[in-house]
Amino acid sequence: MYHTLRVCSNSGAYEAIPDPPRNLDLVRVRHALEREGIAVVDARVMLIAGLDPEVTISRNGKLLFKTRDPAEAERAFERVKALLADADGTARGPSGPG
Amino acid sequence: MARGVMLMSGGIDSPVALHYLLRQEHEVVAVHMDNRPFTDDSPLEKVVDHLALLRERYHQPIPLYLVPHGSTQVTLMRNTDRHVGCVLCRRFMWRSAERVAEREGASFLATGEALGQVASQTLSNMRSATSSVRLPIVRPLIGFDKSEIEAVAKSIGTYGISTRPGVCCQAVPDKPATRSNLVQILREEERVDVDQIVEDCLRRATIL
Numbered sequence: 632m633y634h635t636l637r638v639c640s641n642s643g644a645y646e647a648i649p650d651p652p653r654n655l656d657l658v659r660v661r662h663a664l665e666r667e668g669i670a671v672v673d674a675r676v677m678l679i680a681g682l683d684p685e686v687t688i689s690r691n692g693k694l695l696f697k698t699r700d701p702a703e704a705e706r707a708f709e710r711v712k713a714l715l716a717d718a719d720g721t722a723r724g725p726s727g728p729g
Numbered sequence: 730m731a732r733g734v735m736l737m738s739g740g741i742d743s744p745v746a747l748h749y750l751l752r753q754e755h756e757v758v759a760v761h762m763d764n765r766p767f768t769d770d771s772p773l774e775k776v777v778d779h780l781a782l783l784r785e786r787y788h789q790p791i792p793l794y795l796v797p798h799g800s801t802q803v804t805l806m807r808n809t810d811r812h813v814g815c816v817l818c819r820r821f822m823w824r825s826a827e828r829v830a831e832r833e834g835a836s837f838l839a840t841g842e843a844l845g846q847v848a849s850q851t852l853s854n855m856r857s858a859t860s861s862v863r864l865p866i867v868r869p870l871i872g873f874d875k876s877e878i879e880a881v882a883k884s885i886g887t888y889g890i891s892t893r894p895g896v897c898c899q900a901v902p903d904k905p906a907t908r909s910n911l912v913q914i915l916r917e918e919e920r921v922d923v924d925q926i927v928e929d930c931l932r933r934a935t936i937l
Binding site: 639640641642643644672673674675676677679685687695697699 | 766767769771799802803806807811894895896897899900
């Protein structure tokens with residue numbers, strides 16, 4: 632879904648754009664973040680997750696990592712991808728064998 | 730000369746507008762609306778550096794009010810039409826600036842806006858945004874084009890500060906309204922407690 636991180640237009644952060652575009656259920660994402668003890672600002676059309684670095688998660692799936700350090704951005708990217716997958720799993724419900 | 734309150738964003742335009750006011754020997758109090766967490770620390774850092782440079786050049790103290798604005802953005806995003814979010818945001822910025830002006834005994838407000846530069850700076854949006862305040866608004870750059878503003882910014886030394894890396898405001902909608910209707914704006918504003926929001930922001934403001 633996400634290919635890579637790139638520097639944003641003002642060079643102050645890294646961003647990841649989903650391909651193809653998607654429509655995130657931000658309520659589920661917020662719950663997934665909160666289950667991990669991560670503070671969240673919920674602005675309805677986007678969430679701001681208090682990770683290190685801070686991450687903006689937009690409803691259209693765009694992610695913005697507020698750091699200029701590529702290694703930091705990459706670490707946060709991997710964590711957010713896992714959290715989004717967790718939120719997706721919650722949306723589908725528990726899956727059993729068979 | 731008069732005493733005014735200038736909105737400072739950290740961008741290219743506002744320090745140039747401030748330069749013109751200071752050159753005419755107006756006394757200026759600066760206000761920065763702090764958009765975190767919708768930005769990073771860079772806009773504030775840029776404003777602090779702009780002011781340090783202009784204070785030294787014009788030998789004026791230029792106090793800086795730092796007014797929290799992120800919580801206002803959250804309230805607007807949760808309760809109002811995103812399409813007109815920039816106009817609503819500006820109305821709250823102007824209200825805060827006017828409250829600072831009352832506190833500081835200032836008689837005008839000022840901004841680095843130039844007509845038509847960005848989506849929020851159309852004539853109808855400016856009218857919608859500024860109808861929230863009563864004090865006169867001075868726009869030293871209103872007829873300038875971007876290249877003229879950049880040339881002045883380079884000559885006074887603020888351009889390099891303004892163009893340092895930073896995070897754009899994440900609260901800007903994908904398709905901001907370029908023409909706004911004041912009736913619609915007022916209707917949207919009824920969805921939030923305007924006085925409470927402004928009061929809360931001013932209570933948490935700090936002077937740097």
